[in-house]
Each structure stands twice: as C-alpha cells, then as structure tokens.
Amino acid sequence: MSSSSPSTTSKSAVALNPRTKGYEFLGPPGALAVTLGVPFLTYGLFFACSERGGCPPPTPVILNNLSSAVSDLNWWIGLWDTEAAVAYLGWYTFCVLAWFILPGDWVEGVQLRTGGNKSYKINAFATLLLALGLALGQILRLGPASFTFIYEHWVGLVTASVIMSVVQAGACYAASFREGALLALGGNSGNHIYDFFIGRELNPSIGPFDVKSFNELRPGLILWVLIDISMACKQAVRRGGGLSGVTDSMWLVLFFQGWYVVDGLYNEPAILTTMDITTDGFGFMLAIGDLNWVPFVYSLQARYLVFTPIELGPIATGGIVLVNAIGYYIFRAANGEKNDFRNGKNPKNLKFFTTESGSKLLTSGWWGRSRHPNYFGDILMALAWSLPTGFNTPITYFYFVYFAVLLVHRQMRDDENCEKKYGKDWEKYKELVPYRIIPYVY
Structure with a gap:
C-alpha cells in the first residue's frame, strides 16, 4: 500500500509529520x-429491534437474552x-x-x-x-x-x-x-x-x-x-x-x-x-x-x-415530505454556497471575513446564519427519515439522536481546528456568526 x-x-x-500532542475521544x-x-x-x-423479540423486547427479556447469549459459544458461532x-x-x-x-x-x-x-x-x-x-x-x-x-x-x-x-x-x-x-x-x-x-x-x-x-x-x-x-x-x-x-x-x-x-x-x-x-x-x-x-x-x-x-395516509405523508424538503433545501443551498466560494465564485455577492493568513470566511447567506448550516439541514432530514416509523418505539429514532450528537461533536472538532488555525481572527469571526448549527438556537 x-x-x-x-x-x-x-x-x-x-x-511534515509532527507528533500529535492532543487526543480526541x-x-x-x-x-x-x-x-x-x-x-x-x-x-x-x-x-433490540427485531420481529422475533420485539422493538424493544421487555427489559427482563433483554437482560436474560443478553446473559444467555454471550455465555453460549453457539450464539457467537451463529x-x-x-x-x-x-x-x-x-x-x-x-x-x-x-x-x-x-x-x-x-x-x-x-x-x-x-x-x-x-x-x-x-x-x-x-x-x-x-x-x-x-x-x-x-x-x-x-x-x-x-x-x-x-x-x-x-x-x-x-x-x-x-x-x-x-x-x-x-x-x-x-x-x-x-x-x-x-x-x-x-x-x-x-x-x-x-x-x-x-x-x-x-x-x-x-x-x-x-x-x-x-x-x-x-x-x-x-x-x-x-x-x-x-x-x-x-x-x-x-x-x-x-x-x-x-x-x-x-x-x-x-x-x-x-x-x-x-x-x-x-x-x-x-x-x-x-x-x-x-x-x-x-x-x-x-x-x-x-x-x-x-x-x-x-x-x-x-x-x-x-x-x-x-x-401513514396523505396528510401525514405530506407533512413528513415537507420536513425532509426543508432540510434538503438548507443542506444543498448551504453546501452550494460553500463550494462556489471555495472555487473562487461568489454569484450571490456574499459577504466574507478575511483572516490575517489570507483565508476568507463567509459571513452572509446561509453561512451568516450559522457556522454549520448544512448540519442543520442534515438534522431535519434525519428527523424526516424516522417519522415514517410512527411513535410506537424510540429505537427507530436512534439515528436521529445519534446523528445530531455526531454533528455537534463534528462541529466542536471543526471549531477547535479553526481556532488553532486562525487564532484571534476566529474570535472575531464568531462575533460575526455567533450560532454554531441552528440559527437563534445553538
């Protein structure tokens, strides 16, 4: 390789390959x-979510099945x-x-x-x-x-x-x-x-x-x-x-x-x-x-x-489609603005902040509303993917919760890297774009 x-x-x-000084995770x-x-x-x-055991099975059943499974060699072989x-x-x-x-x-x-x-x-x-x-x-x-x-x-x-x-x-x-x-x-x-x-x-x-x-x-x-x-x-x-x-x-x-x-x-x-x-x-x-x-x-x-x-029926279906469409629009529009800007294009004449290193950071459009607006679109789409399963079990919403946590963690990693890269300019940028993912919320 x-x-x-x-x-x-x-x-x-x-x-080129300095020793890593800090840890993540x-x-x-x-x-x-x-x-x-x-x-x-x-x-x-x-x-925990199957047709044999239920979604989820009763708690005593989960504990009993887990105990018997991990101690059974045939289960592992299976x-x-x-x-x-x-x-x-x-x-x-x-x-x-x-x-x-x-x-x-x-x-x-x-x-x-x-x-x-x-x-x-x-x-x-x-x-x-x-x-x-x-x-x-x-x-x-x-x-x-x-x-x-x-x-x-x-x-x-x-x-x-x-x-x-x-x-x-x-x-x-x-x-x-x-x-x-x-x-x-x-x-x-x-x-x-x-x-x-x-x-x-x-x-x-x-x-x-x-x-x-x-x-x-x-x-x-x-x-x-x-x-x-x-x-x-x-x-x-x-x-x-x-x-x-x-x-x-x-x-x-x-x-x-x-x-x-x-x-x-x-x-x-x-x-x-x-x-x-x-x-x-x-x-x-x-x-x-x-x-x-x-x-x-x-x-x-x-x-x-x-x-x-x-x-679901037509009304519920239409509502879920709307949630997904809004999420997709935000996701695609935000990524489109970013990709155009990184490729030297600015068709919307978006405002930007120039750091001392010469890097340019968008401060208007979707990227003026939050520092990671594409993540906001992702979160809305994740919700729309879970809503068709109804509300009989929380397990089918695992993806929505996990993905939201993942994106928050990724946002924190990205902000940390940007702080190291841009120094005091990053603090100025955060004043211009204070929200991390969801405008006016987070």
Missing part, C-alpha cells in the same frame, strides 16, 4: 471503547454466515472493479502539506447507477422475492462488514510506518490503540486507488440503498408479493434515503473539501463507519417497517 501523493522525502519527515481509553462499542451497538440494535460473507466480499469486489472499469474524471483535492495535490477518480454515481440497474433488473425479471437475501442474512452481513473494517484498518495502520508516508496530524500520537482507531496515514493508497475516498462513497453508501430496496421487497412479499404491497411509509424511507445517497454521489467532488478527506487519517473510525455503521444502522427504519408495516 502506497500513497500517490507527493513524497514526504522532499521535506523533513519530522516537519478521551484518548486511548475512549478510542478503545468506541472500537469495541460500535460493532457491539450495531448487533445490539438488531437484537454470528458467522459463510453465504453472507461470500456475498459481502463479492459486493466489495464489484465496487472495486467498477472504480477501475467505469470511466470518470480525475479531480484534484486540496493542497497537501507536501505542496502537491492528490487526484481522485470521480465515478461513484456511475457505480450507483450500475448497481441499481442490476438490482432492479433482477427484481423486475424474478420478482421481489429474489431480492430479500439481505433481510434474511442480516447478522452475517454485519459480521462480514466488521471483519472487512478490521482488516482494512489494520493493513492501513501497518502500511503507515513505511518511509515517505504522509501522516494525519491527529493520528501520530505514538499510542497504537489510539492511532489505529483515529487513522495514522492521511491518504493510504494502492497506486492511484485512494482507499479513504473509495470507502467513504461506494461500498457502504450504495449498499445502504440496496438494503432499503431489499427491505421493501421483503415487505412486498409478506403483503401479497407485488410492489403494491409496499406501504407509503416504506416508500418515504426508500425515497428520502435513496435521494440522499444519489445527491451525495452525484456531487462527489464536494467530499474532497470535507474534514474526513482533508484532515482525518484512515483508521478503524472511518472504516467501521463507512462499511458497517452507515449501511446497517442508517437503514434501521426500513428494516423495522418490514415487520411493522405502517400506512
């Missing part, structure tokens, strides 16, 4: 807790599913081959500390179209029952994604010790547990193939859409076999989440300016998030609606 970014040998390795203990906790929680959300593992490996291989085979433009990312720029192949949207074409072709030809594999092999697919995450994070961590690797500023602490989790190398690559951006947009995000489609197919089979058996609530979840992925992949170059790509290394944190957490936790609402079908 090598980095296709300019070699660090042209500058002092110590200067409460340091190594927190990193270890998250490393173990994310897979545990992914499994836990399945067993987490493995060879058929699911082969299917997941085949899916990942499909995504890799699509990256190589499908055409795509090469776009430069932001300037690296080496002074150069890394190039990224842009064909995630084409990969999505190919995957959807193959999936829908199978459904139209063989019927919805032919696409229920994911629902029926859920636990095995989760296990396969966890293993893939561990293998990739381990390989990238080991490769980061080679000479010339450009490290992430936050992942070179010297503590193995922490650096494995947070990501030590900034851009682990195999030739032109960038591991981080590939995982960020392809295997997990596209699988998320395929999972939702599989859930709709399973519901259709149970309600008579045809697509007419799919409830309006399921259609909403499928459309909202599918559109979110379509929009993200269609606008693939926008990810090149995000913190994940520009700042974070690729470690277990991103690997487990991209490959396991996103597809198997974010699709919880669709899985719930398989065994708890809900008909």
Whole structure:
C-alpha cells in the first residue's frame, strides 16, 4: 500500500509529520471503547429491534437474552454466515472493479502539506447507477422475492462488514510506518490503540486507488440503498408479493434515503473539501463507519417497517415530505454556497471575513446564519427519515439522536481546528456568526 501523493522525502519527515500532542475521544481509553462499542451497538440494535423479540423486547427479556447469549459459544458461532460473507466480499469486489472499469474524471483535492495535490477518480454515481440497474433488473425479471437475501442474512452481513473494517484498518495502520508516508496530524500520537482507531496515514493508497475516498462513497453508501430496496421487497412479499404491497411509509424511507445517497454521489467532488478527506487519517473510525455503521444502522427504519408495516395516509405523508424538503433545501443551498466560494465564485455577492493568513470566511447567506448550516439541514432530514416509523418505539429514532450528537461533536472538532488555525481572527469571526448549527438556537 502506497500513497500517490507527493513524497514526504522532499521535506523533513519530522516537519511534515509532527507528533500529535492532543487526543480526541478521551484518548486511548475512549478510542478503545468506541472500537469495541460500535460493532457491539450495531448487533445490539438488531437484537433490540427485531420481529422475533420485539422493538424493544421487555427489559427482563433483554437482560436474560443478553446473559444467555454471550455465555453460549453457539450464539457467537451463529454470528458467522459463510453465504453472507461470500456475498459481502463479492459486493466489495464489484465496487472495486467498477472504480477501475467505469470511466470518470480525475479531480484534484486540496493542497497537501507536501505542496502537491492528490487526484481522485470521480465515478461513484456511475457505480450507483450500475448497481441499481442490476438490482432492479433482477427484481423486475424474478420478482421481489429474489431480492430479500439481505433481510434474511442480516447478522452475517454485519459480521462480514466488521471483519472487512478490521482488516482494512489494520493493513492501513501497518502500511503507515513505511518511509515517505504522509501522516494525519491527529493520528501520530505514538499510542497504537489510539492511532489505529483515529487513522495514522492521511491518504493510504494502492497506486492511484485512494482507499479513504473509495470507502467513504461506494461500498457502504450504495449498499445502504440496496438494503432499503431489499427491505421493501421483503415487505412486498409478506403483503401479497407485488410492489403494491409496499406501504407509503416504506416508500418515504426508500425515497428520502435513496435521494440522499444519489445527491451525495452525484456531487462527489464536494467530499474532497470535507474534514474526513482533508484532515482525518484512515483508521478503524472511518472504516467501521463507512462499511458497517452507515449501511446497517442508517437503514434501521426500513428494516423495522418490514415487520411493522405502517400506512401513514396523505396528510401525514405530506407533512413528513415537507420536513425532509426543508432540510434538503438548507443542506444543498448551504453546501452550494460553500463550494462556489471555495472555487473562487461568489454569484450571490456574499459577504466574507478575511483572516490575517489570507483565508476568507463567509459571513452572509446561509453561512451568516450559522457556522454549520448544512448540519442543520442534515438534522431535519434525519428527523424526516424516522417519522415514517410512527411513535410506537424510540429505537427507530436512534439515528436521529445519534446523528445530531455526531454533528455537534463534528462541529466542536471543526471549531477547535479553526481556532488553532486562525487564532484571534476566529474570535472575531464568531462575533460575526455567533450560532454554531441552528440559527437563534445553538
């Protein structure tokens, strides 16, 4: 594994890769807790919300099942599913081959500390179209029952994604010790547990193939859409076999989440300016998030609606659509303003604040209302994705609560980095834009 970014040998390795002085996630203990906790929680959300046990099962049942399961070797063995593992490996291989085979433009990312720029192949949207074409072709030809594999092999697919995450994070961590690797500023602490989790190398690559951006947009995000489609197919089979058996609530979840992925992949170059790509290394944190957490936790609402079908009716449906539309508008409008401004364009003549370093920060438009208005749009959409499940259980709102906490944490990380970068100018900027995410609220 090598980095296709300019070699660090042209500058002092110590200067380019300084030792990380501070920790996030409460340091190594927190990193270890998250490393173990994310897979545990992914499994836990399945067993706490399933048609066999309920959503959630009664508390005494949960405690009894947990105690008997973890002490039973057969239960642990049951987490493995060879058929699911082969299917997941085949899916990942499909995504890799699509990256190589499908055409795509090469776009430069932001300037690296080496002074150069890394190039990224842009064909995630084409990969999505190919995957959807193959999936829908199978459904139209063989019927919805032919696409229920994911629902029926859920636990095995989760296990396969966890293993893939561990293998990739381990390989990238080991490769980061080679000479010339450009490290992430936050992942070179010297503590193995922490650096494995947070990501030590900034851009682990195999030739032109960038591991981080590939995982960020392809295997997990596209699988998320395929999972939702599989859930709709399973519901259709149970309600008579045809697509007419799919409830309006399921259609909403499928459309909202599918559109979110379509929009993200269609606008693939926008990810090149995000913190994940520009700042974070690729470690277990991103690997487990991209490959396991996103597809198997974010699709919880669709899985719930398989065994708890809900008909909303036109009024409730219209209200939920409105919430999602407002969130999407804010998300897309804010990101559009930011991307235009970063590319040297300012069609709306937005005001901006120039720091002593020469950087320019928007202070009007959506970015004048809050420092992270796109997160506000994200939070509204997350709420809309949960509302179709009704109010019979809090578990289907886990994504909404988790995502809000995640975005607040990300906002705090971003503000901390900006404070280090801009110094006293950041304090001036905060006076001009006082709200963090939600205007007039937070």
